[in-house]
Amino acid sequence: MILNSVIIHEIRKEANTTNTATLYLSNSVLDVSNEYVLKIVTSLEESFSRKTLKRAKFSEDGFKEDFQDFTNIDIMNFSNVLTTKLKNNINGISQAKGGYLVFARYTTTQDFLAIFLVRNTEGSKLIPSAGSWDLDSTQYLDVEHFAMGTKINLSILNSESDDRYISLVRGNTDISHYFEAWIGLDDPKQENKDAQALYNIANQIDLPNGMTRDSLKRTIFDYAKSSTGKIVNLRDLSTYIFQDENYITNYCETNNVDIDGEFKLTGANLSRFYKVSVKANNIELTFPRSSFNPNEIEIIDGQVVIHSEELAQQIQSALNSNIDVE
Template identity: 25%
Template sequence: MVELKKIGENLEIKNFVIHQLLKTAGFKEVKKKAADGLIAISEKEQVFMGNLDKSYHRKSSPIYGIFSGENPRFRDLLIGYKLEEYDFLEFSKNVLDYYGSVLSLTPTSTGGYMILCEYTNKTSKNDFLLVLMINNKEGYVVNEKNLTLENIKNLDLSKVDVACLINLTEWANIENEEETDRITYLSFVKGMKQVSHYFMTFIDCDNKNTNSESSQRLLTAMNAFFEKEKYSRKKKSQLKNDVFAYCEERMKNKKEILLSYISQLINKDDPESFQNFAIGEDYKVSSVIGGDKAKMKQLKYVSYEGENYKIEFEKGAMLLDKTVVYDKKSNDLIFKNIPMEFAEKIKAL
């Protein structure tokens, strides 16, 4: 008999709190209603976080980034909490006050409910902090009277104003600024409302990974996906050419490269399969990809058949591995460090 796992049992929820901000678009005034205490963790909170943890990456196409350092107030508050200068409730109230000040400087902004949750994913053994803003107009998540969760089975992320998830473990493991540029420990998703700008200012999120890093993440995810699906060399080469053509056209016209479109190119029968694979914690490919022309050329597949020979290889090998070199002056193609098995066959001719 198969034992069914309960939703959220892979999570250890450490702290959970809900605050409220009241603000009307077009006005500066912000009223804050802070919770009196943390919410005791029950099955409601476990199911809520279990559903959100499961759907966060698969259904919302998060954009990955880091703290930019331009508006470090939120980060400084988080550092203070991790150094145990104050407890989670006080930390959350400080965050509430700071977000209220950001909203007051943004006339078009509106209020909502702020949910903060610190938890551990027992599978990955990583600690996370979730910051979630929701309007609750339909009363489907928050009990407005006492700022607690209602009994809900699922959270529709399209109704979320915006959410940010910080991998506290990866953030803490960063030892110097050089690593900060390479590791993305922060991600955010937004719902239907256009609130991302002032929320990103509040979190201080830089979602613009270098184009080189963004492109490399895509390439790594594609290679892993092709291996997982056991695609033939011919199929892999054709798909890489198709993706390269799309990316090249978008870069040439200075348009965004969309992961969703690439996913359709890779599998027309299941157009979301690659996207769901690539956006997870293992590869962290953002829904919008910065294109680096040199990196993207690794996708280009070269094939030529002469009268007595046939040559085919990925252009990335020529650019990165230096195993294939083209000399423009002499018009010679040079293969370096060929496998001994291949060398023995040539010697035997």
């Protein structure tokens, strides 16, 4: 990780109170060469990557109301404006809590802007110092239990790509609607895109010993078909196949794969992991992938050859009966 800039602000507000939120805005960025600052961002990044993430793009409200250009972010102004906006947004929400807002720009495989809300609990408080923070105190920030977080892939956002560039932690009841509203998300489901991404992963990811591509796809098919609502959770699927909940998400992170952390896999999107369906010259074939072998179905000199006496008999019987073959 190459750390470019980091700044931390604090929103002070207790949950379940009508207290007005207050701010402690830093007037300077942190020293990115400081070991505690680097540890904070690295730990938050690692903790974030272990969560189930959803993908989205910006809507026209939220961040886009204040900033349209993300090519050259002034993190001081950017963070001041948005922290103040979040503070104002939660003033009327009794259950909303404050915390430290960590804004960080860094580069791993691509350029990212990350924002994490970390709770300021007893024993994990930062010490204010000259308009910023005592850097030694940052080691006590409870980064493993950050409440909310988002990562914006600036490389994708500032390109011509149609990929989703926002990752947001999902599956935590503490992630309140106001945090998503603050960011401003255009969040249409893209289950066809997610299914295609998973299919591509199945064709490319390193396999465990003894597993073939076809057996991997059949395992994905079995997992999705048996899950409630045919929901695929990438972390659960990774544990199911690889006995490592991070295996698939690590692959996605390394290869910049645009895929939601949880989505439905149904219909034709599901069937393709187990079946092959093709149609040409008024002939339609549907068969399990496992049937593509020299004993059942194969391609010889560019021609499809089906080894099935039973199928031949049914075709002949249908023709003899002068009915359409089904």
